[in-house]
């Protein structure tokens with residue numbers, strides 16, 4: 001069994017003995033977060049069912065994790081397990097003594113969640129309950145959770161801070177899974193002061209590790225703007241459909257808050273340090289992770305054209321149901337309580353995204 005330590009005060013110098021379980025660690029957010037943890041000498045164990053790839057099926061590591069190991073020169077323990085499989089999770093918890101869990105494993109397609117809501121509730125909500133039960137039975141009661149700005153539904157005011165109402169006018173089952181899990185965690189922390197949970201409400205993670213070795217590798221047609229733009233730039237798709245150019249914004253296209261994936265990974269490390277401090281015991285906390293300002297669809301397209309030197313063909317089509325004109329975050333709470341602030345610009349996001357996409361035109365299947 002790997003040894004762990006109860007962290008009285010986790011600083012940069014005393015993390016070598018920290019053991020963290022990362023669920024969903026083979027995915028986009030997971031790989032970048034694992035790199036950040038390994039850079040801090042945290043011992044990382046990944047559980048992932050790698051449903052998106054045929055690799056890594058019998059505990060051999062998928063390419064995304066192999067590249068994490070290459071980048072950091074450090075090993076990651078990997079277990080090909082579904083979080084809904086309580087027996088298999090029990091064995092993992094018997095083998096390591098975790099200080100905390102960073103829970104990223106989820107299905108995340110808004111469109112699929114509307115077609116297959118039960119799959120989403122089973123995988124995301126029931127899977128999380130199974131994970132929490134196993135954590136509880138092993139006295140591991142600290143969780144950092146991948147939430148989303150989608151829990152805010154239609155913004156009532158801007159910028160959105162953590163006091164904004166959640167769970168109202170959330171337009172799809174995927175978003176409701178995030179809201180329900182936040183509420184489950186809140187109930188758990190209220191019921192037992194030994195539990196602590198930090199919900200990280202991401203705005204729109206984009207970009208890639210500056211090496212170009214790891215990045216977002218969406219299965220099928222990308223649902224988000226930046227990966228779609230990148231695939232048009234690299235020639236995988238003919239043009240970008242822009243949904244609506246008659247919004248009350250300066251150029252008529254929708255405005256969103258984008259955050260560089262490396263800033264997001266640093267946010268997970270900041271939250272992990274906070275939750276390992278005894279001071280956060282018995283608490284349920286939520287933090288926005290965003291840049292704190294918005295960019296329009298056309299801002300993103302122009303910036304991507306400029307860094308890639310490729311032109312992006314655009315087709316303006318009707319607005320989509322459920323889309324809002326503008327959404328961007330107030331991240332001052334994360335700044336004051338986690339000592340975290342996003343520092344990378346839109347140009348950094350597009351530059352790193354383009355490096356990843358151009359070196360790996362077909363994602364991890366490229367070479």
Ligand SMILES: NC(=O)c1ccc[n+]([C@@H]2O[C@H](COP(=O)([O-])OP(=O)(O)OC[C@H]3O[C@@H](n4cnc5c(N)ncnc54)[C@H](O)[C@@H]3O)[C@@H](O)[C@H]2O)c1
Pocket residue numbers: 023024025026027028029030047048049050051052081082083084103104105106107108123127146147148149202203204205224
């Ligand atoms: N990327 C975004 O735009 C975004 C925005 C807000 C929130 N999030 C959340 O962040 C988390 C990570 O997202 P991502 O972009 O890295 O997605 P991803 O699809 O790249 O990674 C998710 C990983 O979880 C794994 N997984 C899914 N269900 C599992 C299960 N039942 N058991 C074990 N592993 C399972 C998948 O195989 C995958 O490797 C998700 O919870 C997602 O909802 C992502």
